[in-house]
Amino acid sequence: MTTQAPAPVPWLRLFPAGSYAGRSHALLLRSATASGRAWLAFVSGFFEPVFYLIAMGQGLGSLVGMLPGPDGAPISYAAFIAPGLLAASAMNGAVFDATFNVFFKLKYGRLYEAMLATPLGPVDIALGEIGWALIRGGLYALGFLSVMAGFGLLVSPWALLALPAALVVAFAFAAVGMAATSFMRSWQDFDLVTLAILPMFLFSTTFYPLSVYPRWLQIVVECLPLFHAVELMRGLTTGVVHLGMLGHLTYFVVMIAVGVTVASRRLDVLLLR
């Protein structure tokens, strides 16, 4: 029955005392228990990129032929877009959970209020919810990676690292998604999520290389998080690995730090008044 005092972590000085009980795994347990009945959402999230891969990779790919890979060597169109779809599925799974589901719990279920009456603090809730979104994004990525393997699109042992990379990407999108959700006032604001996600999905070199854009547009695309995710995945699945990929990783580490911090602070402001 005793409750351990949370270990002091320097980063936590950003938050009021008692914001973190080190028990975010209890939220994962809650989400896992609750999602026992929500299998359909998982299944549909898995099939979406598979349909894209078949329709565009096989269908459109037969017209497109070969494209230059990350190192300039030609690869099939399916092999080109598959890592893009992998990155997008990690993003979609994470964003969906961290926005729609979190918003509902925040505004209607008042679930977080109930949690904050226990030793849990806002950082536990933020990490727990983001963690679940990350697991969901990770599961989509795992499913899609298996499909890629089935189509023979994983040609390098480096592809094994695509799964942990997908988890990092999902973590980053979930963290920023939850932070953004904390500022939303009504369901109408979710059109903004679609407005951000859909163009990013279409234009972040998912379906064609960056070289088709004029230079100024290339710079815009290079700022988008999904671009970095796609580059990371494409390098790993085709085996073109270089040190510059650490730059992409850094991008996501920053997203994670900012997202978790803002989401926790906003929960504090919204619920602990």
Added chain:
Amino acid sequence: MLLVADGLVQARGLRKRFGDFEAVRGVDVDVARGEVFGFLGPNGAGKSSTMRMIACVSPRTDGSLQVLGMDPDVDGPRIRARIGVVPQLDNLDAELTVRQNLQIYGRYFGLSRAHVRAKATELLEFAQLTDRADDEVEPLSGGMKRRLTIARALVNEPELLLLDEPTTGLDPQARHLLWERLYRLKREGVTQIITTHYMDEAEQLCDRLVVMDGGVIVAEGSPAELIERYSTREVLELRFDPALRPEAAVIAPLAERVEELPDRLLLYTADGEHTHAEVARAGFVPLSALVRRSSLEDVFLRLTGRTLVD
């Protein structure tokens, strides 16, 4: 200050401000172990804000506050580990079953899987929800949801239970069942703090209470003490035809005190029947007359000049 040494809650000059609005304006409270303590007052009196500060989910603006001997600003999680909270509006987890609500909530306190499993079975019994254990939460009746919320607040075997308007919106039967469960907890030694705007609830449940109005405490004592101090033994309620209703000042000499409500006059007196006879002798003809014992409602009316609004 011997009492304070054993006090579970001690507040001095407690204040809470939201922007320009000061919801709690300097409150002193001592709650002793084992007692049922009430905050009585109309909506907006500052009861819930005070409760939230005690529950360590709302930082105080000013004043001192000790809960279980600790400062909520410093030891919030440690305090919350040892208290149970029943919020004003049920916030059960609609994605979980009745039993899962208890089990998962227990896990938030860091309790083991085996412990919460056994505890949930025991609490389902307590809440009389055993046969609904594996149902969804949403179809439960208001009274059932309330009992589940109370059961959930007991999952960590709290020393202090905070109940914010526990029976608001329930039908009389559900209220009585709930009160009976709260008595049982009191007998088991669980200290309880209750907010309510129901006088009968306060009289039924509370050993001691404070009356709050406009963010301050206007009176403090046991229900019987408060009635004795602020009211008379009996009240004569007179209803008149609006056209024939006498001015309160005219009828005032017949009683110790007269309160004028929109639909009736209340005459405060030691002997209601006697006063009723005098009213008739003086030539007033009410449509109806009722003699009753004084209640906390009368105390509140005396202290604030208003009836409690629901």
